[in-house]
Amino acid sequence: MTAATRQLPATDGTADSTNSPWVWAGGVAELADLMKEPSFVRECVRRFEAAGRRTVGEAERRSWERSWPHLVDALVHAGLGRLRIYLEYTTPGSANRFDALLLGRTEQGIPALVVVELKQWTRFTVLSDTEVKLADGDEPTHPVVQVAGYTAFLQQWFEAGDTGVEVRGLAYLHNATTAQAQPLREHHNTGPLSGIPVLCRDDLAPDLDARETARLLLAADLAAPDDEQVRAFQSMRWTPSQTLLESVGDLLLSPHSSIKLIGDQQDALLSVRRLVAAAKQRGTRLVVAVTGGPGSGKTVIASRLMGHYLRNESALQPRYVSPSGTLVAQLREATSAIRGARDLFMLPGDVPAAALKGSRITILDEAQRLHRPTDGYGLVQQIVDRVPIVVMFLDERQIVCPNEGLTLQEVQELAARSGAAFKHHSLAGCFRTSSSADYMGWVTDLLYGTPTSWEDTDYDLRLSANPEDLQAWIDHHTAQGRRARTAAGFCWPWARDTSQLRPEVAIPWTDADGTEQLWEAPWNAFQEIRSASAPHRNFWATAPGGHRQIGCIYTAQGLEYAYSGVIIGPDLVRRDDAWLPRPQYSRDRAMRDVQPGDYLRLALNIYHVLLTRGIHATRLYSTDRETQSFLNSLFPQTSTGHESDS
Template identity: 25%
Template sequence: MIIYSSTKQSFIRDFEEGCLVKKLHRTLTDKYRRVGQSEIQSWQTSLSYMANVMRDIAIPDKAGVAIEYIVPNTQKRIDFIITGQDHENKEHVIIVELKQWSEAFKVADKDNIVSTYLGGGLREVTHPSYQAWSYCSLIKTFNEDVQNRPIELHPCSFLHNFDEAIAPELRDSVYEDILSISPMFTLGQMNGLRQFIKDFIPKPDSTQIMNSIEHGKLKPSKALQDSILNMLKGNKEFVLIDDQKVEFERIKNAALHAIQNNEKAVYIVRGGPGTGKSVVAINLLVECIGSGLMAQYVTANAAPRNVYSAMLQKGYKKSEINALFASSGSFHPRPKDALQIAIVDEAHRLKEKSGMYQNEGEDQVKEIINASIFSVFFIDRNQRVTFKDAGTIDKIIKFATDQNALIYEGALESQFRCNGSDGYLAWLDNVLQIAETANYDGFEGDYDFKIFDNPNDMFTAIKEKNTPNNKARILAGYCWNWNKNGKNTNLVKDIQIPEHNFAISWNLGNSSTYAIDNSINEAGCVHTTQGLEFEYVGVIIGDDLRYENGELIVDISKRAKTDQSIKGIKKLFKEDPAKAQIIANEIVKNTYRTLMTRGQKGCYIYCTNKKLSDYFKLAFNHQLRYTYELPHTQIEAHPLVADTLSLDPDVLKSKPHKI
C-alpha cells in the first residue's frame, strides 16, 4: 500500500506549497490508521531534508517518489523510495530509512543492533542501515515481479540530525558488513546521499516501477522455498505424530483445493494443550512456503511468533523469515484475499478490535477470513486468559458463513505434553473447578507433579531440571507489577514473597523469546509462554486464587495494576457484577490451567495462599491414594489428608470443591 506516490518534481512542489504532510495525514488515516502529532512533526522535519536532497538538478524531474510505502502482508513502512533507470535502462529502486536521532550507541554483542532514546527510555533497535536492507530483502523475497524483471533495489539510511563527530559509534567495525551494502548518511553528508541516488538513477522512471512493486504478485522466492524446507529437516521438535500427521494432510489438501479453485475456505481445528496445534501450524507454514504459496503464521500473542521464527532461523541470517509471522492485528487494513493462506494459532486469543488502543478494525476473526483465501484456526476454548480474548468457534463459523466460505472442522486429541497424561489434564480441570471430570481422584501416567511450601525450594528444583538443556522455567500468575525501571539490570525483583525471603524478576525485557533465552533466573507469565512448552515448569499461584470454606475464590483485585489482560473488567463489575465474576473466574482459572500445562514432564507449584496449597495437597494425595494405592502411612503425612481418608470417592466426584 502506497500512502503517497508522485514524481520528484511534484513531490518538491507539494512540499513547498505546504500540502504534502496534509496529503500524507489524510491518506494514511483514511486507508490505515490514526496518526499522532509526533508523527506529523517527524514528517515535517525529515521530508524537508529529503526535499533539499532531491533538488539536485542531476536527479531527473520524472524520477518516481513514494512515501510511507507499507510492505504487503507486513506492518513495515518504508519512509522514502526513489525510482528510475540507469544509462542502460535498467530499473533501480532506492530505499531510504529516515531517522531524527541525535545520539545512539553500539551494542557489541548483538548482530546489527544499536541503542537509542525512544519513548522516554533507552531502547535496543536495529541499525537504520540494516532496517533499510531488511525492507529490500522483503520486497525481493516476496514480490514475483521484482524477482523476474529484474528490478535492482538499493538500501541506505539518512540520519540528518546525527553528528558523527560527537557520536561515532554507529560506524563502528561491528556494523562494517551492513554499511558496505546499505550506506549511512548523517549530518553534513547530504551530498553523499545525492551522489548515491545519481549513481543509480540518472534517467527518469519511464516504466512505472513503483506500480509493479505495489501490484506485483506475492510469492516466496525459490531461495526462500528451499531454505525453509531445510530449516525444518531434522528438527525433532516439529515432527508430526499420529493424529497430528492425519490432520496436517487434511488441512493441506483443503488449502490446496481452495487456492487452485480460488474458493474461500475456513478450517477449524479443536485441540487442548499439548495436542500439537503449534507443531501442525508450523509444518503447514513450511509446507506452503516450500510449495511456493504465500502463507503466514498468525497469533494475537507475540511470544509464539517470535519463538518459532527464531527457531526456524537457527543457523541462518534471513530476516525475511520474520515476514512469515504476522500479528492478528495486522489484517484490518488488508484488502480481500490479499493473502493466500492464514494459519492462525491460539485462535482463542483473537481480539475484536486492533491497534494500541483496541480501537481499529471490526473483528480480527472477520478480518483474517476476509484477507485470506484459506484460513485455518487452531483453537482451545479453555485457554481464554484475558478480558479482551474473543476468539470462539461460533464466531469463526458465523463470519465464514457471512463470506460464503466452505467450512471444515477437525480435531487434535492425542496428548503429547504432560507425559501424554490426559488424566492429569482432566484432574487439573477438576481441581481448578473448570469442569467436573472422571479424574476427581487422580490421574494415570508418569507425570511429575509436586507441591512446595517454600518458593525457594521449588526454584532450586526447577534450576536443577533446567541444567541439561535450558527447558525449565519459573512461571507466575500476574499478581505482581512489571516494573520498567532497571528492567535490563536484573536488579529489579518484581515478584516478592517476603515471608520466604524470595524474590525474582519478571522477564528482563525479552518477552518475545523468553521461552528459548537463558532466562532461568526470571519468571514468565501466561503472555510469554502460552502456545509454548518446556520440560518442567514451576508455577507460583498468587493471591488472585485462594481457597475458603470449601470453595475456590477468584479475586481479580489481586491482579497487578500493570496487567492489561483484565483491562475493562472493573467497568463491567459496576455494570453487571455477576457476569464480571463469571469472566474473572474463567480468566484466572484458565490462566493457571495454561501455566500448569506448559511442562512436558512435570509441573511444580507454590501457592501464596496456604489453604489453597492444602487443597492441592489433599486433591493430589487422594490421587496417590486411589490411583497408586500407596501405603496408608504415606497418605497420613498431611493432616488434612488424614482427616478425610474415610471419604467415599463418589463424594469427591459429586462435590470436588468440598473435600
C-alpha cells in the same frame, strides 16, 4: 551498492489516497515546496491514521517534521528533484515501513528503488553487528541490518512481470557527525552488507558537489521514472518469490527441525491436506477448524502445513497469522537466516486487505485469541471472506482476555456465512507433560471440576513450600542444562522498563520459624537487557537467562519448557470448596472493569495454560495461605519443599 533485478508488471497505476500504503507520494521537488506549508505534516498524520494503521504519537510526528526536510534538501541539492518519493511506505504485511522510498529510472531504462532509513541518532553504542544501544537505553536493530531487511523484502516480494527493477538502500543519520557515525560503518565495512552506506550530516553538507551528493545517495545514474513505471509500481501485487517460498518451506520441514509430528498429529496433518487438496481441485471454498487442548500439537501441525504449502504448493501463496506475538516472533526468528521471510508470518495488525491479496490459503493459529469487535468477528470474517481456504487452530479453554472468544460454533457460522464448506478435526492426544493423561485430567478436575488427590503416577508434580524453594528448583535444572521457567498470574505491576530489571513480583511468605520473608523477582524483560542477561520477552521461554525472570500468560502461551514453575497469584483463591475470582488483584490492563463472574472463566483458563507448559515436571505454589493449604491437601503421598535433586 546493493542491487538486484526483480520484476514489475505493466499495468495501470493508482492515485494517491488515504487507502494507499504511503502517507504522501509525488515528485521530490513538489515535496520540497509542500513541506514549507505548516499543515503538511498534519495532513500526513491524518492520512496515516485514516488508513486504519494506528495513532501517530507526538514523538513520531516530530521525527517526521525533523527528518524529512534533511533528506529532501539533499535530494534537491543533488539535482534529483524529478525522482518520485514515497513517505512512510508500508508494505502489505506491515512488518516493514520504509521512512522514504525513491523511485527512478536507470540509464538503461530499468526502474530503480532506493530505500532510505532516517535516524536522528547522535549518541549511541554499537553492541554488535546487529544491535545498537541508544542513550535512552533502547536497543534497536543496527540500521544497516534494518535496511538490508527492507531491500531483501523488495527483492523477494515483487510480482513477476516483464520489466526488471534495481533495489538499493542506505541509512542517513542527518544529525550525526562523521565521528559519531563511524562506529556504525565499522561493523559493516566488509561482507555482504558493505554495499549499504551509512551517511551523516557531514557527508551531505550543502557545499558538497551536487554530483557527489547524488552518488552518495545511490542515485547519480537515476532519472525521473516515466508515467508507466509509476503506474506499474503503484499497482503491483506483492507476492513472495518462488525461491523465498521454497527456502522457508525447506527450513520448516527440515529433518533437523525441532518440529516433530507424533500420534494423531500426523493423522490431523494428512487429513487437513486431503481436505485442502479436494477443495482446490473442485475450486470450492473451505474452512477447516482444528481443535485440541494444550500440548495436542496445534502449532506443530500449523507450522508443518505452512512448510508443506510453501515448498510444494507455493502457488497457493500461504500466509501464517497468529495473535500471539511470542509465537510469531519465534517463527520469524527460526527463519531469520532467509531475508524476506518474516513477512510470511503475521500478527493481526499486519493483515490489511492487501496482505491477503493473492493468498489462496491462510493458516490461523491461536484463533481463539483474536480480538473481536462488538459488531462482529472482525479480522476472522475478513480472512474467511477473502481467502478461499482457511485452516484455523483453536482451543476455547485458552481464551484468556475479555475481548477474545472465538468458538468452534462461531467458526462454523462464519464458514456458512461466506459460502464455504466447514470441516472439523479434533486432536485428542497430549504430547506435552510426558504425554500424561493422568496429569492433564488432574489439572482439568482441579480447575473446572471436582479436585482430586495427586497419586504421583507418570508425571513429576509437586507443591513447592515457598517461592524460594521454587526458584531453587528452577535454578538447579537450569544449571544442569535443562530449560526451566517460572510463570505467574498477572498480579504484580509491569513497568516495561527498557534499561533495567525491577523486582516487581514481590511475594511475602513465612518460614518454618515463623519469620516473615520477602521473595522478589523481575517480570520478563520488555526488551532484551544484555547487562542483566535478560532476553526479549518474546524469547523469555527459549533464550538463555529467562530462568531468572517470571513469565506471564502472554509470554508462555503457545510455548513449552522442560521444567515448569507456576505461581497462582491472589487473583484466584480457594474458598468453601470453590474457586473465588478476585479481579481487583489483576494488574493486566486487559482485565480492567471485568466483573468477577466473567473473570473466573478467564482466570481458570490462564492457570490452565500455565499448568500445561512443563514437558517433564511442574512445581506449583499459591501466594494465598488458604489456597496453598488446600493444594497441600491434594498431595497426601508427596512432600512439599526444596527438591534440588529431583
